[in-house]
Amino acid sequence: MAEDEYRFSANGELHCPYGRCDGSGWILNEENDGVVECECRQQRLARARVSGINSVIPKKFRGVSFDRPPVTDMDPNAVQTVRDWIGHLGNNLDQGRGLWLMGDTGTGKTTLAMLVSKEALKQNRTVAIYSMPSLLTRIRATYGAEAGEESYAEFFERLCEVDLLHIDDLGAEKQTEWVLEQLYSLINERYEREKSIVVTTNLTQDQLEQQIGPRTVSRLVEMCGESMIPMFGEDARHKPQLRDL
Ligand SMILES: Nc1ncnc2c1ncn2[C@@H]1O[C@H](COP(=O)(O)OP(=O)(O)O)[C@@H](O)[C@H]1O
Numbered sequence: 001m002a003e004d005e006y007r008f009s010a011n012g013e014l015h016c017p018y019g020r021c022d023g024s025g026w027i028l029n030e031e032n033d034g035v036v037e038c039e040c041r042q043q044r045l046a047r048a049r050v051s052g053i054n055s056v057i058p059k060k061f062r063g064v065s066f067d068r069p070p071v072t073d074m075d076p077n078a079v080q081t082v083r084d085w086i087g088h089l090g091n092n093l094d095q096g097r098g099l100w101l102m103g104d105t106g107t108g109k110t111t112l113a114m115l116v117s118k119e120a121l122k123q124n125r126t127v128a129i130y131s132m133p134s135l136l137t138r139i140r141a142t143y144g145a146e147a148g149e150e151s152y153a154e155f156f157e158r159l160c161e162v163d164l165l166h167i168d169d170l171g172a173e174k175q176t177e178w179v180l181e182q183l184y185s186l187i188n189e190r191y192e193r194e195k196s197i198v199v200t201t202n203l204t205q206d207q208l209e210q211q212i213g214p215r216t217v218s219r220l221v222e223m224c225g226e227s228m229i230p231m232f233g234e235d236a237r238h239k240p241q242l243r244d245l
């Protein structure tokens with residue numbers, strides 16, 4: 001059992017999400033001195049395989065919670081839809097159902113999406129969290145990989161295999177043929193593998209089609225189905241009195 005098998009637990013500590021083993025992934029049988037594999041072990045291995053993927057909630061959003069501002073100040077319909085989605089998180093991830101938050105800047109889309117990723121990590125799922133521009137930068141970096149370094153194909157495969165792919169600010173990236181192709185292959189691959197995705201975007205569906213192409217958007221629409229959450233309204237960044245209450 002190599003130490004690095006456990007490195008990627010959600011909170012960075014060794015613990016068993018099922019409370020069945022000591023966090024090592026193995027359950028000791030005192031009677032015959034044998035060991036059996038705990039359910040958590042395969043999950044930890046899967047997590048280790050997706051190393052190199054960003055699974056860290058940005059500091060600003062680490063404390064997000066349904067019980068506190070700003071979430072308590074947000075559109076109650078949007079918040080309820082996210083709460084319900086999280087209530088069925090395991091099923092949603094297993095069935096590749098996604099969540100799409102669209103609307104104006106400063107309405108809480110990123111905050112709500114972080115609640116989803118936070119819960120997925122808490123439930124020991126693998127999550128990749130990227131803003132669209134940072135994801136593209138990360139993909140570009142794999143292109144110049146030296147021998148022994150991670151190749152594009154490896155990174156792409158990891159992005160396709162995580163339980164949840166979280167893309168913030170879809171459509172904010174500069175569009176080139178290359179960008180559109182990267183995005184399409186990623187979304188299409190996850191669509192075919194029935195893997196879940198959470199996206200936020202400032203664009204409407206029509207605008208997004210113009211920006212990233214109708215093929216990619218139609219996959220997203222199908223994946224997110226009922227869970228396309230409109231969040232329009234004033235920019236809360238310009239309403240400090242609300243935020244500071
Ligand atoms: N409805 C709201 N009421 C008060 N503050 C909010 C509200 N929505 C968002 N905020 C705050 O505004 C800022 C932007 O939120 P964010 O989730 O990044 O919005 P978006 O992704 O929609 O641009 C954050 O500081 C957040 O805490």
Ligand SMILES: [Mg+2]
Nearest residue numbers: 109110169200
């Ligand atoms: Mg945002």
Ligand SMILES: [Zn+2]
Nearest residue numbers: 016021038040
């Ligand atoms: Zn265990």
